[in-house]
Amino acid sequence: MNDQLIVNLGDRSYPIFIGENLLQKPSCFDPYISASQIVIVTNETVAPLYLHKLMATLKHYQPETIVLADGEQYKTLETANQVYTRLLQLKANRTITLIALGGGVIGDITGFVAATYQRGVNFIQVPTTLLSQVDSSVGGKTGVNHSLGKNMIGAFYQPKCVVADISTLKTLEPRQFSSGLAEVIKYGLIRDYSFSQWLQDHMQKLLDLDAPSLMTAVRRSCENKAAVVADDEKEKGQRALLNLGHTFGHAIETATHYKSWLHGEAIAAGMFMAARLSCDLGWINEADVKWAENQLLAANLPVRPPQNITTEKFLALMSVDKKVLDNKLRLVLLKALGSAVVTDSFGMPVLEKLLDSIERISEKEWVR
Amino acid sequence: MNDQLIVNLGDRSYPIFIGENLLQKPSCFDPYISASQIVIVTNETVAPLYLHKLMATLKHYQPETIVLADGEQYKTLETANQVYTRLLQLKANRTITLIALGGGVIGDITGFVAATYQRGVNFIQVPTTLLSQVDSSVGGKTGVNHSLGKNMIGAFYQPKCVVADISTLKTLEPRQFSSGLAEVIKYGLIRDYSFSQWLQDHMQKLLDLDAPSLMTAVRRSCENKAAVVADDEKEKGQRALLNLGHTFGHAIETATHYKSWLHGEAIAAGMFMAARLSCDLGWINEADVKWAENQLLAANLPVRPPQNITTEKFLALMSVDKKVLDNKLRLVLLKALGSAVVTDSFGMPVLEKLLDSIERISEKEWVR
Numbered sequence: 001m002n003d004q005l006i007v008n009l010g011d012r013s014y015p016i017f018i019g020e021n022l023l024q025k026p027s028c029f030d031p032y033i034s035a036s037q038i039v040i041v042t043n044e045t046v047a048p049l050y051l052h053k054l055m056a057t058l059k060h061y062q063p064e065t066i067v068l069a070d071g072e073q074y075k076t077l078e079t080a081n082q083v084y085t086r087l088l089q090l091k092a093n094r095t096i097t098l099i100a101l102g103g104g105v106i107g108d109i110t111g112f113v114a115a116t117y118q119r120g121v122n123f124i125q126v127p128t129t130l131l132s133q134v135d136s137s138v139g140g141k142t143g144v145n146h147s148l149g150k151n152m153i154g155a156f157y158q159p160k161c162v163v164a165d166i167s168t169l170k171t172l173e174p175r176q177f178s179s180g181l182a183e184v185i186k187y188g189l190i191r192d193y194s195f196s197q198w199l200q201d202h203m204q205k206l207l208d209l210d211a212p213s214l215m216t217a218v219r220r221s222c223e224n225k226a227a228v229v230a231d232d233e234k235e236k237g238q239r240a241l242l243n244l245g246h247t248f249g250h251a252i253e254t255a256t257h258y259k260s261w262l263h264g265e266a267i268a269a270g271m272f273m274a275a276r277l278s279c280d281l282g283w284i285n286e287a288d289v290k291w292a293e294n295q296l297l298a299a300n301l302p303v304r305p306p307q308n309i310t311t312e313k314f315l316a317l318m319s320v321d322k323k324v325l326d327n328k329l330r331l332v333l334l335k336a337l338g339s340a341v342v343t344d345s346f347g348m349p350v351l352e353k354l355l356d357s358i359e360r361i362s363e364k365e366w367v368r
Numbered sequence: 369m370n371d372q373l374i375v376n377l378g379d380r381s382y383p384i385f386i387g388e389n390l391l392q393k394p395s396c397f398d399p400y401i402s403a404s405q406i407v408i409v410t411n412e413t414v415a416p417l418y419l420h421k422l423m424a425t426l427k428h429y430q431p432e433t434i435v436l437a438d439g440e441q442y443k444t445l446e447t448a449n450q451v452y453t454r455l456l457q458l459k460a461n462r463t464i465t466l467i468a469l470g471g472g473v474i475g476d477i478t479g480f481v482a483a484t485y486q487r488g489v490n491f492i493q494v495p496t497t498l499l500s501q502v503d504s505s506v507g508g509k510t511g512v513n514h515s516l517g518k519n520m521i522g523a524f525y526q527p528k529c530v531v532a533d534i535s536t537l538k539t540l541e542p543r544q545f546s547s548g549l550a551e552v553i554k555y556g557l558i559r560d561y562s563f564s565q566w567l568q569d570h571m572q573k574l575l576d577l578d579a580p581s582l583m584t585a586v587r588r589s590c591e592n593k594a595a596v597v598a599d600d601e602k603e604k605g606q607r608a609l610l611n612l613g614h615t616f617g618h619a620i621e622t623a624t625h626y627k628s629w630l631h632g633e634a635i636a637a638g639m640f641m642a643a644r645l646s647c648d649l650g651w652i653n654e655a656d657v658k659w660a661e662n663q664l665l666a667a668n669l670p671v672r673p674p675q676n677i678t679t680e681k682f683l684a685l686m687s688v689d690k691k692v693l694d695n696k697l698r699l700v701l702l703k704a705l706g707s708a709v710v711t712d713s714f715g716m717p718v719l720e721k722l723l724d725s726i727e728r729i730s731e732k733e734w735v736r
Binding site for chain 1: 445449452453456457480483484485486487488509510511514516517519520521522523524602603688
């Protein structure tokens with residue numbers, strides 16, 4: 001069972017394949033490999049689980065492999081340089097195809113290396129986490145972190161195709177799976193109310209890894225993201241809508257040093273806060289807030305920020321957001337369920353009141 | 369006195385300004401700076417000569433400056449990382465404009481940082497050497513070297529504008545100036561016979577830094593390169609014509625460790641060798657070879673390779689050229705003066721015979 005959608009970006013358009021056991025399907029790969037030399041980039045966690053399957057599918061190319069350490073802390077220029085070095089040692093030329101097998105970190109590093117090795121080579125993304133299947137596989141954001149900032153070095157660079165094999169989600173830790181669900185829920189809230197309704201009815205099936213439900217969730221998420229990205233590839237405007245909950249969420253991630261809270265957990269709390277603020281402004285009603293809250297809770301996600309972040313700390317951390325323009329903080333807020341806006345017209349006192357009043361939770365309360 | 373031409377690349381088109389004292393002209397900069405924050409990147413050699421002039425012109429932006437060490441050996445990922453760090457310390461956001469003030473190395477590093485800082489920011493190139501004015505200011509090639517290969521890390525990324533101030537050529541060392549003339553001569557040989565004829569009559573004026581002659585040479589060079597690049601921005605085909613003499617030349621540069629021979633000197637010898645080979649194949653005649661040779665000599669350039677490179681070494685070094693496809697060496701050769709082709713149909717025995725027979729020179733013979 002499999003499905004396909006096209007991300008429309010003119011001559012940089014590419015297909016996303018979604019289905020079961022796609023790692024074993026040569027037809028998802030062969031048409032997108034331009035020459036015989038391929039290198040698979042993966043990490044120590046994913047390699048023992050899935051590398052042999054992909055190697056078997058691509059064995060006639062005699063793939064080389066690069067296995068990196070696992071973790072956001074390795075998403076650095078130094079790691080990218082390790083990959084360049086290996087590629088040069090392998091005498092890889094411009095016709096090479098890089099294949100990223102792993103989650104968002106592997107996709108981001110490999111995409112960045114593909115964008116910059118000999119001024120750009122082909123790459124294919126094989127996301128193996130729910131988060132990377134619904135988020136980083138669409139949009140062409142590639143890059144690495146700098147010690148002074150996350151994702152500060154990078155490029156917009158599109159893959160030749162994306163292979164989202166939902167079978168790889170079976171080995172994902174439940175917390176990681178829920179973290180991906182946060183982004184899935186987001187698409188419903190920002191621009192697709194009927195998807196939000198569908199999620200209301202299918203959350204348990206998703207948690208049970210029901211294949212048809214997973215395929216629907218991944219496809220609708222990618223469709224929503226692709227529609228936004230097609231209108232605004234380089235993030236000049238509307239693409240910021242995808243950041244619902246992210247300004248609050250990034251503050252949480254920074255305050256907790258990207259350690260105790262996963263990305264999806266931080267933005268889950270952030271999305272609840274954005275919904276709460278939208279309600280305080282009179283844009284949505286209490287039932288709408290409850291809708292968002294219940295959906296996040298059903299996905300086993302936290303809906304309150306952690307204890308250690310004071311109002312002052314939140315405001316300080318939020319002021320460095322990339323959406324800040326002319327020193328004015330802008331937030332993604334809800335005008336209705338399924339309809340978000342990027343705005344600076346919420347009034348700082350309303351935001352401060354929210355940050356003062358919102359309950360904080362301890363780690364124990366949300367790690368179930 | 370100044371002139372302007374447009375490099376046509378669709379929505380990435382940009383103007384090149386060519387003239388005297390352009391560093392002092394705000395109109396060459398102001399329309400291309402999108403926000404108030406600018407950072408000038410330059411090096412220790414250029415800074416004392418020209419930084420104060422550019423700073424004065426742009427003083428209302430209160431420019432920050434980054435002064436790098438001078439030399440190809442600093443064109444590395446480490447140096448790029450130094451620039452990222454400074455930009456982050458300065459809290460530079462995506463609306464920043466980077467200005468590259470210097471030769472090819474500064475342009476390449478700054479362009480690469482512009483391509484990759486926060487996934488791409490604006491940059492302006494202010495080339496201060498003849499080589500960078502006629503070559504690297506057109507085409508969008510940016511990048512840094514890796515210890516295993518030159519220009520192996522990079523991106524195609526276009527500037528917002530290029531400001532070629534010919535007044536900066538007054539402080540250029542004569543050898544560096546001649547090195548730039550090699551690329552000027554190249555444009556005549558590969559696709560512009562009338563320019564080649566003009567050069568025949570104006571070489572002494574160029575060496576005397578006659579302003580109108582310099583402006584013509586820079587403009588016609590940029591026009592020729594822009595026409596080739598507009599047809600083939602990402603170097604899939606015809607752009608390789610710009611590499612006349614470069615396969616031989618890169619072998620010379622590698623064999624001499626990029627030290628004793630300047631780039632233009634190496635490709636001057638390489639262009640003579642390509643002309644000689646074209647004649648051996650019966651494609652051009654002895655008078656044509658002499659035409660190329662005399663023009664290079666008039667520009668104070670070497671026309672024979674250095675002593676220490678045997679035929680075997682040449683062949684080994686040439687085999688790693690980026691133009692090698694399916695293990696077949698391809699060369700840019702002349703079908704006539706002003707008409708070059710990229711071809712693999714020269715026959716290895718003819719090439720070997722040329723490499724065996726061509727005279728070698730000592731460093732003393734060409735450093736005049």
